[in-house]
Amino acid sequence: MVxxxxxxxxxxxxxxxxxxxxxxxxxxxxxxxxxxxxxxxKIIFEVGKDIPPVNMEMDIDFGNMEDSFRKIKxxxxxxxxxxxxxxxxLVFKVGDKPLEDFRMIERHxxxxxxxxxxDFTFGFCxxxxxxxxxxxxxxxxLEDDLISEMVASPYETTSDSFYFVGDTLVMHNKASYRYxxxxxxxxxxxxxxxxxxKNSRLGASGGGAKGTAGESKAGGDEESKGVADSxxxxxxxxxPWSKNADYD
Amino acid sequence: MGLLSIIRKVKSKxxxxxxxxxxxxxxxKTTILKSFNGEDINSISPTLGFNIKTLExxxxxxxxxxxxxxxxxxxxxRNYFEQTDGVIWVVDSADRVRMGDCKRxxxxxxxxxxxxGASLMIFxxxxxxxxxxxxxxxxxxxxxDGKEFENRHWGIFGCSAVxxxxxxxxxxxxxxxxxxxxxxxS
Numbered sequence: 001m002v003x004x005x006x007x008x009x010x011x012x013x014x015x016x017x018x019x020x021x022x023x024x025x026x027x028x029x030x031x032x033x034x035x036x037x038x039x040x041x042k043i044i045f046e047v048g049k050d051i052p053p054v055n056m057e058m059d060i061d062f063g064n065m066e067d068s069f070r071k072i073k074x075x076x077x078x079x080x081x082x083x084x085x086x087x088x089x090l091v092f093k094v095g096d097k098p099l100e101d102f103r104m105i106e107r108h109x110x111x112x113x114x115x116x117x118x119d120f121t122f123g124f125c126x127x128x129x130x131x132x133x134x135x136x137x138x139x140x141x142l143e144d145d146l147i148s149e150m151v152a153s154p155y156e157t158t159s160d161s162f163y164f165v166g167d168t169l170v171m172h173n174k175a176s177y178r179y180x181x182x183x184x185x186x187x188x189x190x191x192x193x194x195x196x197x198k199n200s201r202l203g204a205s206g207g208g209a210k211g212t213a214g215e216s217k218a219g220g221d222e223e224s225k226g227v228a229d230s231x232x233x234x235x236x237x238x239x240p241w242s243k244n245a246d247y248d
Numbered sequence: 249m250g251l252l253s254i255i256r257k258v259k260s261k262x263x264x265x266x267x268x269x270x271x272x273x274x275x276x277k278t279t280i281l282k283s284f285n286g287e288d289i290n291s292i293s294p295t296l297g298f299n300i301k302t303l304e305x306x307x308x309x310x311x312x313x314x315x316x317x318x319x320x321x322x323x324x325x326r327n328y329f330e331q332t333d334g335v336i337w338v339v340d341s342a343d344r345v346r347m348g349d350c351k352r353x354x355x356x357x358x359x360x361x362x363x364x365g366a367s368l369m370i371f372x373x374x375x376x377x378x379x380x381x382x383x384x385x386x387x388x389x390x391x392x393d394g395k396e397f398e399n400r401h402w403g404i405f406g407c408s409a410v411x412x413x414x415x416x417x418x419x420x421x422x423x424x425x426x427x428x429x430x431x432x433x434s
Contacts, residue, residue, distance in 0.1 A: 041287060085304070093297075122300070124327035129297025129316075136302050
């Protein structure tokens, strides 16, 4: 049986799925996922039950349909590698059973080398609830060489996402990523065009406490990296992206 | 907040706080969170679970847990008390009818052992609505100067999630109060 501490030791992508689809006996269902530019709130990528996917496909293997549903290919703007603060938003619902200790561990690799690891504990989930998890990743500037390499190597950036209830693995998904080069001569980024209707609403609304994101972003980074390192026990493999959002 | 977790925070130098945002349904908890974060607030529906949101604010990472306020969900609030540094209690200042419920739930919450060390910040929300009670009226009606709160770090701020007024002041107070308690050794 695979435990959270096992997957935190992984240094390369898992060769197979480490649980069956039926391991998800809690009825956990992802409803929506979004990536945005935290400072401008512009949507960079979005997929959901009622949102037709753009820039996303399943890796269909007709000999093994069950696995195909768990292997997704994404295309993101290269801006997700370059913007200083990236926000993500995940909406999921759970079935009639309470989840006592829900936790996600995600391992990201480039060419079979670990580049980042996320570990987040949701804790308790209310039976029948729909929940939203918004988080922000501060990315210290990546080396241009690495970014160029990743952009030039479609689908060689991959990830394994593991979801645990307590120590029991209930879901395992795989993804691979391709990065779309932005033409800086254009007035708009590709995603500004893709999500034009939604993004244009942003300027019009939100009296909000504006400017708080911008003026307060300094400082968080090094601390969270420090936590990640101590948890991982192997800072060399962590790379510059690590963010550990574990609340235990 | 146990001594061990204080030591842990100081040691790891993580400037992170866990905030729990509670209040009756329709108080505006989610709207406050989204508005503070500069997000679109035009299509918010009742929270039937939680919204977790990480905010970067003045060098601190605020992990905000906004849990739905409907009566059927309130019994699950206790599952989110652990390691809470601050409670943000949101009041619909225009909902005079349920101000008694609001007070009862708040006092019940503050009696919970796991929240004994948490700072309490009250948002008297919806100040933009005609007929809203003022911050001072709410302070009075919730009995904040009574014995239930005498050992508590608390603050109350009038605000409007729609206009954004007052949100920054409240969040600043919260961050400063928590950092004064927890991060002073670091």
